[in-house]
Structures are given as structure tokens and as C-alpha cells.
Amino acid sequence: MAEKTFKYVIVGGGVAAGYAAREFSKQGIKPGELAVISKEAVAPYERPALSKAYLFPESPARLPGFHVCVGSGGERLLPDWYKEKGIELILSTEIVKADLASKSLTSAAGDTFKYQILIIATGSTVIRLTDFGVQGADAKNIFYLREVEDADKLYETIKAKKNGKAVIVGGGYIGLELSAVLKLNNLDVTMVYPEPWCMPRLFTSGIASFYEGYYANKGINIIKGTVAVGFNADSNGEVKEVKLKDGRVLEADIVVVGVGGRPLTTLFKGQVEEEKGGIKTDASFKTSVPDVYAVGDVATFPLKLYNELRRVEHVDHSRKSAEQSVKAIKASEDGKAIEEYDYLPFFYSRAFNLSWQFYGDNVGDTVLFGDNNPESPNPKFGSYWIKDGKVVGAFLESGTPEENKAIAKVARVQPPVENVDRLAKEGLSFASKI
Numbered sequence: 001m002a003e004k005t006f007k008y009v010i011v012g013g014g015v016a017a018g019y020a021a022r023e024f025s026k027q028g029i030k031p032g033e034l035a036v037i038s039k040e041a042v043a044p045y046e047r048p049a050l051s052k053a054y055l056f057p058e059s060p061a062r063l064p065g066f067h068v069c070v071g072s073g074g075e076r077l078l079p080d081w082y083k084e085k086g087i088e089l090i091l092s093t094e095i096v097k098a099d100l101a102s103k104s105l106t107s108a109a110g111d112t113f114k115y116q117i118l119i120i121a122t123g124s125t126v127i128r129l130t131d132f133g134v135q136g137a138d139a140k141n142i143f144y145l146r147e148v149e150d151a152d153k154l155y156e157t158i159k160a161k162k163n164g165k166a167v168i169v170g171g172g173y174i175g176l177e178l179s180a181v182l183k184l185n186n187l188d189v190t191m192v193y194p195e196p197w198c199m200p201r202l203f204t205s206g207i208a209s210f211y212e213g214y215y216a217n218k219g220i221n222i223i224k225g226t227v228a229v230g231f232n233a234d235s236n237g238e239v240k241e242v243k244l245k246d247g248r249v250l251e252a253d254i255v256v257v258g259v260g261g262r263p264l265t266t267l268f269k270g271q272v273e274e275e276k277g278g279i280k281t282d283a284s285f286k287t288s289v290p291d292v293y294a295v296g297d298v299a300t301f302p303l304k305l306y307n308e309l310r311r312v313e314h315v316d317h318s319r320k321s322a323e324q325s326v327k328a329i330k331a332s333e334d335g336k337a338i339e340e341y342d343y344l345p346f347f348y349s350r351a352f353n354l355s356w357q358f359y360g361d362n363v364g365d366t367v368l369f370g371d372n373n374p375e376s377p378n379p380k381f382g383s384y385w386i387k388d389g390k391v392v393g394a395f396l397e398s399g400t401p402e403e404n405k406a407i408a409k410v411a412r413v414q415p416p417v418e419n420v421d422r423l424a425k426e427g428l429s430f431a432s433k434i
Helices: 015-027 047-050 079-084 147-159 173-184 205-217 315-333 401-413 420-426 428-432
Strands: 003-011 036-038 088-090 095-099 106-107 112-120 125-127 165-169 189-194 221-224 228-233 241-245 248-249 254-257 262-264 279-280 292-294 299-303 306-309 347-350 354-360 365-371 380-387 392-399
Touching: 003 015, 015 036, 015 315, 047 147, 047 173, 079 088, 112 315, 112 401, 125 173, 147 254, 165 173, 165 248, 173 189, 173 205, 173 254, 173 347, 205 221, 205 365, 205 380, 228 254, 241 254, 292 315, 354 401, 365 420, 380 420, 392 401, 401 428, 420 428
Parallel strands: 003 036, 003 112, 036 088, 112 292, 165 189, 165 254, 189 221, 279 299
Antiparallel strands: 095 106, 106 112, 125 262, 228 241, 241 248, 299 306, 347 354, 354 392, 365 380, 380 392
């Protein structure tokens, strides 16, 4: 069993790992100081591509096209880049044991990796229906989407089940993005979710009614207020029916499940302080254990803007927290301080010809503005969230880059609102005045 020693180790090979590696390179490292250990077989890539462009029927995105850091307009870090920078990219290697006290990691193959400073960038894993013992949930052609390998299998099955029936379980990001892309592949698509409307963690009923109407106009069937409780398979073991709690049975050639994720913190349980489902960190993403940092989905960090600890599952925070942790590591080595992490929550999605952005906090009362009629040729609308007389969150569908920048500024500045009716009438012009 081999043993290797590095000054810095990043465990995890997703978005955060790639952005952290780039920041280390910018800050200056010697060859052989840094290793990125990933259980995936490919170098870090922009994960959002998997639920969007990867499954397009024409000109689908493929690696190496979306390796990090293209998602933020940077260069693509191909495997050769890591080699040139003297960074060891250790792929297809799953870490099964972490001993933070002795600063060592052990792989499934029994290899040991020693480090001086560790960045935990393990991200999330998908919640599977098999975890809950859902009957028949292990049938073939029931998919979850997290890694390139998942997207490859789904893509092959889409081609094999041409003009077939697809059932999407879940009405969040994955549900909405994959319903759209499967429809583009000419599948007959049904979405099923238990909530009264889609994207309930973010959308208001007014926002959701637009997307549900738009999707219905595209021929997507939406079933709300129930869940999948079982699956029937054919003699080949392939899924053929989805059984719903309300008694309905749906035909299905393909099922995609998107019911959420869990931060991958198991390796570190009992060794680091945890809070709100993640590993607790300070504003530099330092954990309760010296020389151990946690970034991205797994980190519960101080959100300065709202003066509270929060865990954020989104690619934008994965990128920025990774960079912040590396800046903090290098600054502390030089005896310097860095600016506090002052993050503005940002979420976005794209499907069909739609594209929305949200900034800030979705708490308090809401004001809907603009044209949210799903029949409109060019719908454009948004919403403000108002708490304690101030705008704390802003959402916009089909905004220009300038307009999106304006709503981001509103969420950051939190201007007071004197008249809610006037705010609804002013809509976007309110943001442009801030």
C-alpha cells in the first residue's frame, strides 16, 4: 500500500476543487505541494452542464468543453494544466477514511495520503428512493443525475427509448431542467411532485404558476400533491410503470429522480463541529480542526449580510468559497489577513428559452411585477421580497445582464420600501434607480 505526502490536499473533485486548484496556482505553489483527490475518473468540471446542455438532442456539450473554470468565464483546466502546474490530480480514487488527528486519508484501495492542510470539497450526494425502501426503485432506467457517468447513461437511454415516456420525480432544479431537456428530445414527459407548486424552496405561487403554465403549453404533464410510492418493471428488469400515492399508475420508459441532495460529511463525523447539516466554518472556511477547511455544499458558514450561519447549495458559492479558503490559507502562511467573505446568495436556472436569476433572501412579503402570463410571446417578470420594510430578495425572469446586475444591487443594498403598490407598478425601474 502506497503512502504519499503533500503540503495541501483537496478531497473531492467537483466545481469547488477545480476553483481551489486554480486559486492555489494563482497564489503560487511549488510542484508536488498540492494534490486533488477525486473518486470521479475525470478532472473537475462545471456540474450544472449535466442537467442542461449535456442532454441536448443537437450539439450536446461534452468534455473537455466544460471543465472548470469556464463557468465563470475563465480558462478550461484540462488534465494537462494540472500537470504543468505541478498539481497531482489523483482520479478514480475514493477516500473511505479520514483521520484528521493524524492528518491522513485512506483510499478504498488502501493507499494513504498525508497532508499538512486539508480542504474538504466533497459536495453533495443525491437522495435515492432506494434509501427509503421504495418498492421497485432499483429497476433499470431509473436515473439520478450527479456525475458525468450518470449523464452518459441517461443520454444513451434517451436515444434508445426514442419517443418514449419519461416520468420526472421531483419539482426542483433537476425536475424543471430535465423535464425541459427530455421534452426537447421528443419524449412524452410527466412531472410529479408532492408540493402545491414547483421549486417551493424559492418560488412563490405567483412565480411558479408561470413556469407550470409554460411547461404545460410545451406539452409537459404536471401532477402535484402526490409522490411515487413504487415502480413496476418488465421481464428485462426495466422500469415500465410508476405507482403514485394517489392510486394513479403512469407508464414510463425512463424515470429521473430529483428529490434533493445530502452534503457528504460522513467521513468527518465526530471529528469536526457540525451545524445545520454541514461542517461549521468561520468566514475563511476554517473548521473547528486546525489546518482543515470546508467549502461549497458541505460548509455551514457565517453569512455576513444576514448575520447568521447558513449552508448554501449552489455552484456560485462553491466557486467563491473555494477561492476564499485558498486566499485565507496563503494569507495566514504570510501572517496576513484577508477580507471577510461577504456573500450575496445567488441562484439561477435555464430551461427552454427561459432564464431566471435570484439574489438575496426569499423571506417576508412578496411583490410580483411584470408580465408573467405563460401565453405571452416574450414574458418578462420578477418578484421582490420585503422584510422589515426593506427589499431583501429579488427574482427576475428573462433579464438582460444589466437588469440582472440591477436586481443583485437591490438585494445587496436592501433599499426601504414606502409603498408596496407603487413598487409593483415600478417593477424593474425601481431596481435601476438604486
